[in-house]
Amino acid sequence: MTAPEPERGDRPGVLPVGGLRSIVIVGPTASGKTALAIEVAEILGDAEIVSVDSMQVYRRMDIGTGKATPGEQSRVPHHLLDLVEPSVEFSAGWFRDEARAVLDDLAARGRRAILVGGTGLYHRVVVDDLSLPGDYDEIRSALEAELAAGLPPEVLHRRLAEADPVAAARIEPANGRRIVRALEVTTGSGRLFSSFGPGLHEYPSSGHLMVGLRVDRDDMGPRVAARVAAMMAMGFLDEVRSLLDEPAGLSRTARQALGYRQLLAHLDGSVTLDEAVCDTIGRTRQFAVRQERWFRRDPRIEWVDAPERGGRAASETRSLARSIAGRLEAT
Structure with missing residues (x-):
């Protein structure tokens, strides 16, 4: 089961900027x-x-x-x-x-x-x-099924490295959950997973x-x-x-x-x-x-x-x- 996706970025920050400091x-x-x-x-x-x-x-x-x-x-x-x-x-x-x-x-x-x-x-x-980025349930389920069937996460990591080398360099080859998320977003959105990162900097x-x-x-x-x-x-x-x-x-x-x-x-x-x-x-x-x-x-x-x-x-x-x-x- 996956949580629903909320609306995105409709105000400059979530912390209230008026009143008491947090x-x-x-x-x-x-x-x-x-x-x-x-x-x-x-x-x-x-x-x-x-x-x-x-x-x-x-x-x-x-x-x-x-x-x-x-x-x-x-x-x-x-x-x-x-x-x-x-x-x-x-x-x-x-x-x-x-x-x-x-x-x-x-x-x-x-x-x-x-x-x-x-x-x-x-x-x-x-x-x-x-x-x-949004959620793409069908893509994620298919990738998770591969892991559940015994596919080593390192294999998916190599797949990610071909599609988005920058994202692959940031994720450990054994971290199946993060690899699946990166492949899910890259495949489903048509954008590289790493392209969602500039705001982090x-x-x-x-x-x-x-x-x-x-x-x-x-x-x-x-x-x-x-x-x-x-x-x-x-x-x-x-x-x-x-x-x-x-x-x-x-x-x-x-x-x-x-x-x-x-x-x-x-x-x-x-x-x-x-x-x-x-x-x-x-x-x-x-x-x-x-x-x-x-x-x-x-x-x-x-x-x-x-x-x-x-x-x-x-x-x-x-x-x-x-x-x-x-x-x-x-x-």
């Missing part, structure tokens, strides 16, 4: 974005959190996506969590449509938005209302405070390992096991989510649990590096050191939150 908090996984956003919202008193995460939109995919816990959600209103069933193929275009409704509602109620999450493209479509003034959490590269590995260990202790394996009972099955996007893909492989007997956990840690670390590279391209983001892990995390998070809130209240 806050955008970005950074790699395990950098403390959620905790910081909650602290800022509580200090301000007039803010609500808008999740900007491509996997937190799925219901019952909680632990592995780092979704705010019920206790955290009770402290501050959260939006754009649990939007669809795991069987649905969700898109950035649909997310923008959902975000538009939420942000318009917050503005109408005089509430401030704190956008927080690590999905770079989703941030851009919300902040800058980027033009996006333009960064118009947003008028809002954009903060990036910087994590030292040497600290990234330990942070990710600690995060994965905590998820396993919270029952991540049981969460993945329960998803196998979904009556409509899992969408390709949900199956490819970090950690879920690895634990599904363990549950079908392909790998041991230790192998699945180690692979999750390694791939999450690589993903965190790619996240930071994406956000580093945006000159509007002001970078600050992420709060330390361990005993000092809470106090450093509160201190940083007070600094961010103070800047907003001064404007």
Whole structure:
């Protein structure tokens, strides 16, 4: 099942430009974005959190996506969590449509938005209302059927390299989902998939405070390992096991989510649990590096050191939150 495609680019930006300034908090996984956003919202008193995460939109995919816990959600209103069933193929275009409704509602109620999450493209479509290609269900289904029949994604990647070398150079040969999307758009639209990208390299003034959490590269590995260990202790394996009972099955996007893909492989007997956990840690670390590279391209983001892990995390998070809130209240 695929989400419907929204209208495109009918206003210069999704974030309300009148009234209260919004806050955008970005950074790699395990950098403390959620905790910081909650602290800022509580200090301000007039803010609500808008999740900007491509996997937190799925219901019952909680632990592995780092979704705010019920206790955290009770402290501050959260939006754009649990939007669809795991069987649905969700898109950035649909997310923008959902975000538009939420942000318009917050503005109408005089509430401030704190956008927080690590999905770079989703941030851009919300902040800058980027033009996006449409969906071509029949083409995508045919390509996905080839993969399901055992065709290696590398074969489709070579096909993409012939049609759109620029897009192929940006996508890993093993990333079947992104390769399918690029071929789908190139074939269905008559335009190269890479031709939709120029807007990604333009960064118009947003008028809002954009903060990036910087994590030292040497600290990234330990942070990710600690995060994965905590998820396993919270029952991540049981969460993945329960998803196998979904009556409509899992969408390709949900199956490819970090950690879920690895634990599904363990549950079908392909790998041991230790192998699945180690692979999750390694791939999450690589993903965190790619996240930071994406956000580093945006000159509007002001970078600050992420709060330390361990005993000092809470106090450093509160201190940083007070600094961010103070800047907003001064404007």
